[in-house]
């Protein structure tokens with residue numbers, strides 16, 4: 001369901017410029033027709049970073065994060081998920097979020113900062129759902145079905161992981 005998150009379109013009329021935009025669930029990256037495969041990979045990474053930065057320039061503080069968690073729980077889980085704490089952490093690089101149900105604590109990776117709000121909301125909801133249902137069985141995903149952007153957010157995060165695995169050339173970062 002999430003395989004088509006990124007679409008690269010080559011244009012013969014384009015000589016040097018690269019651009020990218022969101023179109024529904026997909027991200028379209030426009031590149032010159034003559035660009036090599038390696039350059040294409042490099043530019044897709046650059047443009048994904050750039051788009052993400054544009055979409056969420058401000059950083060959400062821990063207080064606002066807790067408020068969002070309350071709002072999302074009320075909206076999608078009838079307020080049943082009540083975390084004792086919600087905060088950003090910087091020591092979590094292999095997971096986007098984690099939850100300790102016994103303590104009611106939810107932690108989100110700082111790597112989500114700068115990503116679109118619907119993606120942050122999805123990860124928050126995912127961890128909130130774990131306060132109600134452990135593991136990732138059918139009951140768990142049924143809860144998340146209430147959130148209309150679950151598939152889209154999962155596709156986005158898969159795209160980020162895929163892009164991170166691409167070879168990075170020096171100087172490829174967006175400014």
Ligand SMILES: [Zn+2]
Pocket residue numbers: 126130135136
């Ligand atoms: Zn989970």
